Amino acid sequence: MAGLSNFSSNYDSSSHSSYVRVNGKIRAREVRVIGSDGKQVGILSLNDALAMARNIGVDLVEIAPEANPPVCKLIDFGKYRYEQAKKEKEAKKHQHASKMKEIQLSATIDQHDFNVKLQHAIDFLCDEMKVRVVLRFRGREMAHKEIGFSVMNKFISALAPYAKPDNKPTLIGKGIITTLTPLPRNKRAKNPVAVEGEKSQPASPTTIKSEDAPEQKNDETPSFPVSDSQEGFVNNPFSDLK
Numbered sequence: 001m002a003g004l005s006n007f008s009s010n011y012d013s014s015s016h017s018s019y020v021r022v023n024g025k026i027r028a029r030e031v032r033v034i035g036s037d038g039k040q041v042g043i044l045s046l047n048d049a050l051a052m053a054r055n056i057g058v059d060l061v062e063i064a065p066e067a068n069p070p071v072c073k074l075i076d077f078g079k080y081r082y083e084q085a086k087k088e089k090e091a092k093k094h095q096h097a098s099k100m101k102e103i104q105l106s107a108t109i110d111q112h113d114f115n116v117k118l119q120h121a122i123d124f125l126c127d128e129m130k131v132r133v134v135l136r137f138r139g140r141e142m143a144h145k146e147i148g149f150s151v152m153n154k155f156i157s158a159l160a161p162y163a164k165p166d167n168k169p170t171l172i173g174k175g176i177i178t179t180l181t182p183l184p185r186n187k188r189a190k191n192p193v194a195v196e197g198e199k200s201q202p203a204s205p206t207t208i209k210s211e212d213a214p215e216q217k218n219d220e221t222p223s224f225p226v227s228d229s230q231e232g233f234v235n236n237p238f239s240d241l242k
Contacts, residue, residue, distance in 0.1 A: 021062040022077050023050060026070070031062070034073040043069060100179070105135040105155060107148040114151075118158055119193065125162045125182040126191040135169075135176040142174060152176050161189035 021027070026046060033041040033049050036058060044052070053060040053074050061080050064071035073080075101124040103117050121131050133155060135148050152169045156178065163180035170177055182188060 020080075021065065023053070023060050026060065026062050026072065028062075028070045030069045031060075031072040032067065032069050033060075034063075034071060036074045041074075100130040100132055102132045102134060105133065105151055107135065107137060107141050107144070107151055109151060114155070118155065121155075121159055121180070122162055122191055123193070125159070125180065126188070126194075128182055130182070131159075131163065131180045133169075133178050133180065137174045145171060145176075148176050152178065156180070163188075 028046060030043055030045055031049050032043050033052070035041050036056070041052075049060050049072060056074065058074050059077040059080075060072050061075055061077055062070050062072050101120075103121050103124075105114075105117060109117070121133070124131050133152065135152050137145070137148060141148070149169060156165055156169070159180060161183075163182050166179040166181055168178065
């Protein structure tokens with residue numbers, strides 16, 4: 001009895017089946033009742049427990065069907081379901097953080113493809129996923145490994161507002177590899193695609209565009225700061241090797 005005094009507060013209901021018996025669907029003759037305040041009421045017959053729930057205007061929810069007798073709680077079932085959904089959402093968020101996506105680069109990647117890969121990485125990082133970045137050399141490109149490292153470092157620098165590398169880019173076999181971990185939300189920049197989406201939404205559904213007002217352009221392609229070193233390879237060092 002004493003071991004179950006704090007049962008309701010310690011019990012993780014996300015571990016049991018998503019099917020929950022409520023009120024008349026509970027099958028046991030006797031149930032251990034937990035009050036809406038979290039305190040244990042005791043073992044009651046099912047009829048007495050249902051009568052108690054009706055008197056205080058709540059539901060009798062079976063939260064531990066495997067216990068003997070089953071444990072039921074006096075609670076509003078709508079509120080119970082909301083709390084369960086919230087817990088599951090939090091659990092999925094933590095599971096999401098353990099997921100990893102892979103982005104593949106090449107030493108001769110052009111600026112457009114670089115930006116596309118960059119936006120994919122930002123999407124993953126802002127969705128709480130780790131990103132594994134792999135740059136693969138082809139053929140005789142291995143003779144110019146410094147160019148591959150330059151591309152990799154440029155990619156990491158562009159993602160600095162969103163993530164930090166777990167380690168320095170490392171040459172493994174015929175590729176350079178590193179892993180990026182998303183920064184905490186309060187230290188992470190917003191996804192530029194989401195920001196552009198917010199800007200493109202009208203301020204009010206009743207807003208009327210004036211004919212005299214200058215036409216505003218909405219560029220759907222997110223822009224990234226590009227330094228002189230990020231303009232791509234004008235003189236491709238591998239062009240003679242193809």
